[in-house]
Amino acid sequence: MKPKTTAIGIAAALLSLCLSGWVSAAERAVLFKNGRIITGSGATIDGGDILVQGTKIAQVGKGLPAPTGAEVIDLNGRWVMPGIIDSHSHIALEGDVNEMGDIITAEVDCKDVINPRDINIFYALTGGVTSIHTMHGSANPIGGRGIALKMRWGKSAAELIFEGAPLTSKWALGENPKNSNDIGMGPARYPKTRMGVEQSIRDQFEKAKDYMKKWADYEKKAAAAKASKGKTAPPLPPKKDYRLEGVADILSGKLWVRCHAYQSEEMLSILRLCREYGVKLVCFEHGLEGYRITNELVEYGVAVSTFADFWAYKWEAYNTMPQAAALCAKRGVLVALNSDDAERMRRLFNDAAKTVRFGGVSEDEAIRMLTINPAKILGVDGRVGTIEAGKDADLAVFNRHPLDPFTVCEMTLVDGTVYFDRSKYLEERKKAAEEEKTKKEPEKKSGGEV
């Protein structure tokens, strides 16, 4: 789904910014008292407290004393879970972000098109989502770089960036890069088969290896020239190629590779390719047939970021089931449930509940699929993903257990700052409606009733 970014979005964004009761964190302390805390690392603390200091969780436990000057918020038995991390998203990006024109686009970077005014950032917060990994589309066997963001609604593009999160590279296999479903992509071009998709990647790796060698040679010669103190003329540098630089970053392990793939056999094939070139694949995106090859996924150590039950929208998404995530998880694959969609993002906690029914994972495991698992996949598990002292105060508060069918997300904090507060939102809405009413009434009177 394309991020909806309109001027209207901006206006509504500003409106909901006021509505969300944005509270600045600074270095002050806030004690959240008397909650049911799902820590995400196995324990649920009934009647638990969380002390937030500045942007971090300072303490988690029972009967924590409020430090002097601390604000105290009574959770009244409401449920708190770690902020949800959506590891596959396309929101908060400017315009259309599927680079159809070329097969390999390792030179592009989502960082350049972050859109902090996308209202979907606010919608993410309303569903308890505090971090996302946003990427461009899947038209390219080797695409550009994705980026992890925090949902700091109202902040600038640069301030949304999840500082310190590893940079990612987006690859894609199957129907999208081979252009199977004719979604307005112009005339037929190579690759048109899964064979061509894989070869496209191999070709680039070979080119990039050459390119890296040229630069290594150049640097060696340049160093020698420098050492010769003018006796040897300095060499000319090779031509700069941004695309191959991007591929070189993959080969040298600078980027965490995330590979969009559906079918089990193409997943196995790409794992073989990665072994051959010494590239580390971190995660399969979607991976709807991953449940068929759990042995191989576990052996390689690659994660799967997937849907709870979205399927049958195209051929490669047909041979799957809502039990897939659970089956992978039970057999030791690191699984994250993602949205890939600005709407599904708002109800990922409902999706997690489905994996309890379909495939029978424990409720704790279902919660982990939304929290610490995607945090690990994104390499930010030291910062987020569980409620424990020292981690970022990214929290989602619910009126019922997050896996309860009738639950509502009531409050969302990022870095200890409340970015969404449903009760304040409703208050503001009521006030705005009343103002609207009083504005209309005088008009009516002056409407010239004779």
Added chain:
Amino acid sequence: MRRLLVITAAALLMSAALPSFEAKPARLFIKNATIVPVVGARLDGGGILVENGKIKAMGKELQAPADAEVIDASGMFVYPGFIDSYSHFGLVEIAAIASTSDFREMGKENPELRVVWAINPHSVHFGTGRVTGTTTALVAPAGGTFAGISALVKMDGWTVPEMTFKEAATSFINFPMTPRPVGEGIAVQSEAKEDVTSKLVDKIRDYLKEARRYLELKKLAAGDPGVKAPEYSARYEALGPVLDGTLPVIISVEKAKDIELAIKFVQDEKLKAVFRGCAQGFKVADKIKQSGIPVIIDSLYTGPSEPEDGYDAPYRNVVELAKAGVLISFSTGDSPAQGKDLPYHAAKAVAFGLPYEEAVKALTINPARIFGVEDRLGSIEPGKDADLIIAAGDPLDMKTEVKQLVINGKAIDMSNWWETLYQKFKSRPE
């Protein structure tokens, strides 16, 4: 899930021994259930007797007849089968593959087309779509202005005729939508844009006028040899029952302004209408209530119609419509692959304030009333079709497993594509 049946040896022996022409009535007995009949009070630990596809009796003291198949539903809940009020079950297998898609015909005016001509009764989506309790679905055509004629089908059967409950359930009109003005900031709807919508509505009115003229002329010609009969038109013929109010017409409409236009349109044209969608219905809920037009809620897997409506508008909309007294029902919308989520839409509305009982009604008796089949479907009452959900818990809960469905009095085969895959790949050695 395998069939959850305890068939008594006696029943087996009897059926084997009896010649078919003397077949005993097929009886099914569900015992020890917590029964939520929707119409009438909840019954804890009751029995339901099913005979020849119908609910024969229910009660606390009821005992199983000796020849009945018995399902022990101890600790389980029995609800009437859910009704999906708008779907494309059997009309599309894989959305991206055109050859598997049969719900959207070319052209704007196709009021004569019938989905029963195209339904694939063996679509995998029937099997997967019903795992959460759907026993009947409205299968709808889409596209154009007049999309065709929907059917109500039971979610089990070997052929389309076997599944068909009502071959011509509703007609369809896709109401024109006032587009959002393009431009900066929150702008008001421009006059020009409204005129475009009204003009499009006028086109529909003109088409209906033509159909009326055709039907009148035909009638005249039948009684008067001097009048030349009009050339046969399948389209106008199909609009006959719509125009005389015998066939309900589902009108898809989203924006508040358009809903008001649509109410006027329905009243002027004297149609028996059902609205579908009404994303901004909450803004004109009282007017919808006054009109008496029921509303089929579209999939709640959607954002607000406009950002100003608020992030929770889709859910709040359901709550406000119900509060105003509008007869509402739930549906899964465009993708049968998401058909199993029918009760989850209801759950989402409950989360945002719809009373639980209203939500269950909107899955059962409300759609039965909307489609005029409340004498047969929508509740557990003697005389009605035995379409039942036997669930391990609350069927609105994503964590609940539906153990068995009964459709037309038969405990159906619960196997499905997902279960086939699951059983197969669960057995791969680690």
